[in-house]
Amino acid sequence: MEKEILKKLEAKELKISILGLGYVGLPLALEFYKNGFEIYGIDVDKEKVEKLNNGISYVLDVSNEEIKDAIKSGKFKVFDSYEVIKEVDVIIIAVPTPLSKTKDPDLSYILDAVENIKNHLKKGHIVILESTTYPGTTDEIIKSKLEETGLKCGEDFFLAFSPERINPGDKVYKIKNTPKVVGGVDEISGIIVKNIYSKIVDEVVLVSSSKVAEMAKLLENTFRAVNIALVNELAIMCNILNIDVWEVIESAGSKPFGFMKFYPGPGIGGHCIPIDPIYLSWKMKTLNYNARLIEVASEINTNMPRYVVQRISDILNEYERSIKGSRILILGVTYKKDVSDIRESPAIDIISMLADKGAIVYYFDPYVEKINIGELEIERVELTSETIKESDIVVLITDHSVFDYDFIYKNSNLIFDTKNAFRKYSEKVYRL
Numbered sequence: 565m566e567k568e569i570l571k572k573l574e575a576k577e578l579k580i581s582i583l584g585l586g587y588v589g590l591p592l593a594l595e596f597y598k599n600g601f602e603i604y605g606i607d608v609d610k611e612k613v614e615k616l617n618n619g620i621s622y623v624l625d626v627s628n629e630e631i632k633d634a635i636k637s638g639k640f641k642v643f644d645s646y647e648v649i650k651e652v653d654v655i656i657i658a659v660p661t662p663l664s665k666t667k668d669p670d671l672s673y674i675l676d677a678v679e680n681i682k683n684h685l686k687k688g689h690i691v692i693l694e695s696t697t698y699p700g701t702t703d704e705i706i707k708s709k710l711e712e713t714g715l716k717c718g719e720d721f722f723l724a725f726s727p728e729r730i731n732p733g734d735k736v737y738k739i740k741n742t743p744k745v746v747g748g749v750d751e752i753s754g755i756i757v758k759n760i761y762s763k764i765v766d767e768v769v770l771v772s773s774s775k776v777a778e779m780a781k782l783l784e785n786t787f788r789a790v791n792i793a794l795v796n797e798l799a800i801m802c803n804i805l806n807i808d809v810w811e812v813i814e815s816a817g818s819k820p821f822g823f824m825k826f827y828p829g830p831g832i833g834g835h836c837i838p839i840d841p842i843y844l845s846w847k848m849k850t851l852n853y854n855a856r857l858i859e860v861a862s863e864i865n866t867n868m869p870r871y872v873v874q875r876i877s878d879i880l881n882e883y884e885r886s887i888k889g890s891r892i893l894i895l896g897v898t899y900k901k902d903v904s905d906i907r908e909s910p911a912i913d914i915i916s917m918l919a920d921k922g923a924i925v926y927y928f929d930p931y932v933e934k935i936n937i938g939e940l941e942i943e944r945v946e947l948t949s950e951t952i953k954e955s956d957i958v959v960l961i962t963d964h965s966v967f968d969y970d971f972i973y974k975n976s977n978l979i980f981d982t983k984n985a986f987r988k989y990s991e992k993v994y995r996l
């Protein structure tokens with residue numbers, strides 16, 4: 565069967581289905597499509613499916629033209645139901661893996677997808693999980709669920725984990741030039757899936773098991789979370805010592821070996837860095853091991869929005885003002901620059917805390933028209949010279965490239981800059 569699959573792959577006759585057409589699934593679907601494969605996208609969100617069918621993109625890195633071309637070709641079809649799985653050869657799962665209200669891994673989206681695959685599983689199917697998760701999800705949970713059909717993994721169907729490494733907003737590293745890790749539940753599954761990704765990615769790194777691949781993804785994101793926590797704490801210490809943390813990091817960065825620059829910020833956001841390490845620490849807790857470094861890093865990073873609010877209060881205090889009654893303009897509400905994603909964004913917590921303390925708080929972000937703080941919907945203001953002048957303080961949370969920093973500086977009364985974007989100015993600018 566392996567030979568037959570690889571022959572079909574070479575002829576680009578393998579039909580590929582992607583479950584979950586979000587930040588990960590949609591660009592991946594288009595990459596396979598551009599490389600000559602027929603794609604069946606599935607998403608439970610009817611609104612997204614309708615937008616795609618009308619040639620409208622909801623992911624900043626994907627243009628409407630790309631969608632229109634793909635849909636028009638007839639080789640990129642999108643559905644809000646699972647029946648088409650019967651017709652495909654490869655099924656890639658790219659659904660969300662958030663935390664539950666009690667901060668435990670929420671695998672319900674994966675389990676729902678697997679349940680639906682199970683109903684249509686047939687001999688020769690290749691199933692790949694891309695969603696980030698804890699070690700053991702693929703070869704323990706998914707494998708056993710799919711084998712309930714009577715089909716055997718490694719013989720009748722094939723199963724692997726291949727973590728997504730997409731970096732939204734990145735202009736250099738795209739799917740093609742970012743090496744992709746693949747770990748099969750068994751040897752044959754690993755080889756087949758390695759060959760599949762080789763059609764769209766320059767380098768595929770095949771590891772010995774799906775568990776290694778799952779852990780590798782968690783290492784990548786935990787590495788970032790821990791190092792960001794380190795510089796966030798460094799920023800707090802430097803403020804106490806009256807030292808410029810940004811200059812410290814740049815000077816340490818002149819060392820050509822053994823050091824890598826990370827920058828502090830107002831807190832971490834997005835679907836990966838704040839969440840993925842918790843998947844690992846949760847799994848370890850079930851085995852009676854306490855992942856201390858992850859817990860401490862998470863505590864420091866989670867506390868940063870509160871620290872930002874404290875700093876705003878201290879700055880206003882210097883000018884004999886309080887947060888209560890002050891007009892505060894927040895610039896940037898997305899979790900990182902040049903993206904439109906506000907999931908887990910620290911800006912939301914900061915705005916909420918400032919509003920609770922009685923500030924008149926409003927925001928501008930070129931990529932976000934409105935945000936919800938609890939029940940409250942807040943629309944963005946226009947970034948005019950009047951809006952800036954009327955604000956007691958401007959707080960930069962996200963350093964989007966399109967911001968005109970000179971214009972903002974010229975019109976502002978006070979600035980609190982959490983990203984060192986106003987580095988060339990000193991007067992009236994306070995830095996994290």
Ligand SMILES: NC(=O)c1ccc[n+]([C@@H]2O[C@H](COP(=O)([O-])OP(=O)(O)OC[C@H]3O[C@@H](n4cnc5c(N)ncnc54)[C@H](O)[C@@H]3O)[C@@H](O)[C@H]2O)c1
Nearest residue numbers: 584585586587588607608609659660661676677695696728
């Ligand atoms: N966004 C990133 O930068 C990034 C990077 C690397 C890895 N990841 C991981 O990739 C996974 C997906 O993340 P994302 O950012 O694309 O999420 P997303 O929320 O943007 O997209 C997920 C999509 O899956 C759909 N969906 C939910 N349940 C479904 C089901 N049962 N069947 C079909 N579709 C379903 C949702 O409607 C949504 O459109 C997560 O595990 C995440 O941790 C994300």
